[in-house]
Amino acid sequence: MLESKLKKIDNELKFIFYPSNNYSDISSNAPIIISKKMKVSIDTSFEMIKNKLLEKSDTELQTFNNEKTSTEHNHRNLYKYIEKAWLQNGFLNINVSDNFIISGLNNVLDDSFLEVEKKGLNVNLEYVSANPTGPLHYGNSRSVYGDSLARVLRFLGYDVLTEYYINDAGAQTITLAHSVFEEYKKISLSNKDELKNYTDLNPNKGLEILYKGQYIIDIAQKIFKNDGDIWLSKDYIEHFKKIAIYDVLQIIKKDLLSVGIEHQSWVTESSVQEKAIEAIEILRSKGLVYEGILDEKKSSKGKEYKQKLQIFASKKLGDDEDRALTKHDGARTYFANDIGYFYDKIQRKFDWLIVILGADHDSYAKRLSYAVKSLEDVKLTIKTCQMVTFKSGEEVIKLSKRSGNALSLRETVNNIGKDIFRFSMLSKNLDSHLSIDIDKIKEFSTNNPFFYIQHAYGRIASSLKNFTYSKENLYKEENNLNDDKDKVNCKTNGTSGSEIIKESILLDELGGEINSIDDFTNSMKQMSKTILEWRRIIESLSRNLEVHRISIYLNKIAENFHVLWTEGKENESSKFLHSNERLKLILCARKIIRKSLDLLGIEAYEEF
RNA sequence: GCGCUCUUAGCUCAGCUGGAUAGAGCGACGGCCUUCUAAGCCGUAGGUCGUAGGUUCGAACCCUACAGAGCGUGCCA
Structure with missing residues (x-):
């Protein structure tokens, strides 16, 4: 009877193990919620819960609890460990015996705390996807967030494919070709009069602002070196586009590598053209596509198309x-091709599509999600990240890609160091x-x-x-050194290289798992609780x-x-x-810190 | 005008899908080193959580209005 009622209010109930407010070891709002729902006093509901907890195992407790605490901590038979349960400000507070905490620590020592079952779910995580028109600049700094997210989701048992979408089919890539040609012209026509008198074959030239930068010159020089000046009298666009995009992508890959990012999958806009046609037909069959003219005031700036x-x-x-x-010339818009791209993702059967977009695309997220949801009811999460501005003292560093003087991502990272860079980017909410x-x-x-x-x-x-x-004798142990996570690097004085021992051997030497702690001080308990809090925090990240x-x-x-x-400074014992x-x-803390840093993609240093 | 995001200590930011006394770092001030890394620890000062309402047992968090900041607002991508 009680149980069935409790299940109904399941999602309002919370049991938090080792809450950070430190009121107790386990805290719950159950007395408040239950008193309200069952129309009894808080005291009565507290007594009911307390009796329930003490008389039985905590299997009920688990069914009330949304969060999967079962994996977080070995707390079967919790009732055996309850030392004190009291009511305070309407909250149920429980203190558990030291043995409960110790059993948790032992789960860390034997690594079961750090193990997660495979979920059997495929995740496509798309991030960065900057246009291949130039090196990444510091505006792309937050891309490390996507990399870390991939690490976290993998840890949590998801199969993650990280992906970069290359916009190789739009107007901006044509501008890129023009930009390279501009430099190519200068190289080919070193004589100034020739340069002055040369008329470009391309009629649309000059309407757009060109990209500038050393990389443009490099690409132009490369083409000149291979082909000489033959492109002065030929239609260069497709050729220049192809070479330029390829070269720029190599630069971008290096940029990404400099912050520790390596995408597994690269998909081009040009390769999803067919998918776009299919997807649009599907949308049409659902009555979501029509032929017509958009509002005048919404049409392209200063232009009128009929x-x-x-x-x-x-x-x-x-x-x-x-x-x-579609555009007035009949070509598909970026948006249409993007629908094709997402249709492609849907066909590749992912259980979850995650996309991280820049703040300048956040209005785009809305229409994209409408289109994707109309194609199929797939789980889709679009996260947008707000901009990063860098300042030096009071001076704000301006971002301008086309003028060629934007501070590049690689420069920024090389300046401050990869790990510190990552850490500062990964310490703040993407929304801020x-x-x-x-x-x-x-x-x-x-x-x-x-x-x-x-x-x-x-x-x-x-x-x-x-x-x-x-x-x-620890030094005498010779072991397989393949398992990175199990190593303790020990640099010995004067000997060559470093000697390595396994954490498991170290633990044996320490007497194995913890049986009891004689002098379990407050600061040790605090550390233990923080360690055992870890799992809950990491698991919340998938949400x-x-x-x-x-x-x-x-x-x-x-x-x-x-x-x-x-404490050791102050007290010898x-x-x-x-x-x-x-x-x-x-040793527990060490495992947790190392794993955490690993999830952030940051190296853990033993000495520095 | 509209949309998204933000507004928390002097500065940069946390605040765990609404929870019990709002936190950290930097900056300011004051203590603590004859060896387990002082790259540290302890303490003091500093906040009407942008403003005003509302919902709730309970709001920094949800809703509404208003004020500020950033980004967007194309048949660019």
Whole structure:
């Protein structure tokens, strides 16, 4: 009876293990919710829940709880561990016995805490997809978010394919060809009079603003070197486009690599032309495509066209306006081809499509999602990221791609270092408008939270090393060194290279799993709870995709560690060297920190 | 005009799908090192969470209006 009623209010109930507010070990709003729904006093509902919890195992508790706490922590038979349950401000608070926490820590030590079952779900994660018209600039800085998201989702058991969509079919690529030709002309016609008298074959030339930059000159020189001046009298567009896009993509790939990004799949706009035709027919069959003329005031700036167009009736679906699928010259719009691209994704049978767009495309997200949802009811998440502005002191650095003087992504990264760069980009919500003082994050100093975390990791390594020095036989173990996650790098004095021992051997040497902790101080408990909180935070990322929470978490666990360290400064017996329990605890922390950094795509340094 | 995002400490930002006393770093001030990395720890000062209403047992978070900032508002991509 009670259970069936409880199940109905399932989604309002929350049981939070190791809540960050530190009121208790487990906190729940159950008394408030149940008293309201069952029309009993809060005291009565609290007593009911308490009795229920104490008399049985927590299998009920799990059924009430939306979050899959079962994987987060081994808390079967929770009732055995309940030490104290009380009501405060309408909340149920539970304190658990040390053994409960210890069993959680042991799950970390045996790595089961870090294991996740495969979900059997395919995710297509598209991000960056910048036009191939030039090197990436700092405006693309947030692209590391997509990379980290891929790592997180993979960890959580999804099969993720990362993808980059190349717009190789639009007007901008023609502009690119013109831009290269402009330089090609200068190279081919070194004589100034010749240059002056040369008339371009292409009639549309000069209407657009050309791209500039060294890369344009490089491409022009390459073409001249191969072909000489033959293109002066030929239709160069297709050839120049092809070469330029290819070369620019090589640059972009290098740019991405400089921040640690490597897409698995590259799809071109030109390859999804057929899909676009198919997809539009599907939309037409659903009454969402018609031939007509768009509102005059909505038509292209300063131009009036009278040709009928194919139009997507997105207004029907909630958009502000209907959207053109073809242009006056009959060619498909970018939007139409994008529909084709997404139709292609749908046919490739992904369970979840994720797209990360720049802020300048966020109005686009709406119409795209209407089109995709009309094709098929696929799970689609479009995230837009707000812009990053960089400043140096008070001076804001301007972004201008076509003038050729935009600060490039690679320059920016090389300036401040890949890991720090990634960390600062991954510490903030994608929705927030970021303003980064380039002088500050460049500073290789204490001011940077990045070092705070790395320093904690380094100190842990140092502490474990000191322990291993005291155990000669650890060095004698020769083991397979293939498993990266299991290594403890130990640089020994004077010997060549580094000696490596396995964490599992280290753990054996420490006496294996934790049985009990004699002096379980508050700071140790705090550290333990932070460690055990990790799983809940990571799992929440598949819902909110907010990778930056890892960075925030790292800061917290690092802080907990530094406190422990300082205790050792103040009290000899609190030194790690003198406490196997403390060493095991920081071994847990080490695993968690390393895994977290790994999810961010940042290297964990043992020394620096 | 309209759409999206944002507005939290002097500055840069967190705030866990509404929860109990709003947090961190930097900056300011004051303590703590004869060896486990002071790249650290502890403390002090600093906030009517843009403004005004509403919903709720409960709001920084949801709704409405208003004010500011950024981005968009093409038959560009």
